[in-house]
Amino acid sequence: MKDFLIIGQGVVGSFLAWELLKRDKQISIVDDGHKHSSSMVSAGIINPVIGKRFTIADGFDHFFAHALKTYQELETQFDQHFFESLPILRVFQDARExxxxxxxxxxxxxxxxxxxxxxxxxxxxxxxxxLGSVVIKSSGFCHTERLLTTLKAYFHNRNVLALQKFSYDDLTIKDNNVCFGGESFRTVIFCEGYKAQWNPWFDWIPFNSAKGEILKIKIEGPKLPHMIINRGKWCIPLEQPQWIAGANYQWDQLDCEPTEAARDQIVAGLNQCFTNTIEVTDHKAGVRPVIKDQKAILGRHPKIKNLAIFNGLGSKGFLMTPFYASHFADYLSGVSLLNEGVTLERFNRGND
Ligand SMILES: Cc1cc2nc3c(=O)[nH]c(=O)nc-3n(C[C@H](O)[C@H](O)[C@H](O)COP(=O)(O)OP(=O)(O)OC[C@H]3O[C@@H](n4cnc5c(N)ncnc54)[C@H](O)[C@@H]3O)c2cc1C
Incomplete structure (x- = not known):
């Protein structure tokens, strides 16, 4: 019997798998080739000061230190560059800001x-x-696609990744294990991103997921400062003249289809910030998995202990997942308890 079956190879499933392998656990991962992956669409920005109110992200220093350590560890292992340290130029949009x-x-x-x-x-x-601007430090962005495809190849080479769609009906739940694809596992961990809101065992968790869209653009004209530039809409410099630009939030249509309206909204936002010419070269959409109280969620099902979930990273997946993956792997290995703030107990209504 293997230890863990992980459903989903987004940033959450990938980092959890990485931490469990480091602890010599026997795992398998199932992913449908990132068909619904928020992680592949994501800009991967890490930012201590968020939103129109300039809120300081809770526990930022702790999460950031852990994230930097983990990205460095992966960079050394794979001889690749994943995290780009870069200041953010916050241009005030109005007098209120x-x-x-x-x-x-x-x-x-x-x-x-x-x-x-x-x-x-x-x-x-x-x-x-x-109205001026302010430069934010302790920030940057992660090369999300590079990170996810590198980890995908690594898991594939270690023979722990199956590229296929997982169906809930294919899981047989027994008293002390679960069976899937002719193998048995002590625990299945759902890391499905926003799709978890339709998971029959966890559909009582109140999700409030948000669709978002991202553009790849070329910016021509006067050379802009080499920073993440944000005036409501933001752009990130890649190899010049390429930039990534985003994003929008939409709650009523949770699909991964890019829309003209969002594209126009992002371009219009950037046009307010500078007069350079913008050419859109690519356009993607994804859904951020968000829990109503905006916190991560991790733990075992209240009644069926061989089912577990790791989700709800919202807009901070690339900041917080490295810490929570290590924390959850310790818990699953029986080494420590979970931080109370992120457990399922806050929503547990005795479901089974
Ligand atoms: C437009 C946009 C911009 C964002 N910008 C940022 C940002 O700047 N910084 C930041 O930190 N975060 C950002 N995020 C959020 C970030 O992407 C998420 O927090 C993170 O990716 C969530 O990771 P996850 O692994 O939980 O979900 P996902 O990345 O969605 O991974 C879930 C995986 O499970 C697979 N899966 C689901 N169901 C099944 C099934 N039945 N069978 C097989 N496989 C399945 C999916 O295909 C996917 O690969 C952004 C998101 C979006 C959409």
């Missing part, structure tokens, strides 16, 4: 992650910043 940031500064919040405010037109001639 400007005032909000000044309030944060007065309260001594966020200063460790930022430089003093840049007055208008002092950063770069091409940037339209009538």
């Amino acid at each position: 400007h005032d909000q940031w000044q309030r944060r500064v007065k309260l001594n919040e966020g200063q460790q992650y930022s430089q003093p405010i840049n007055p208008s037109r002092t950063v770069h001639a091409a940037i339209n910043d009538p």
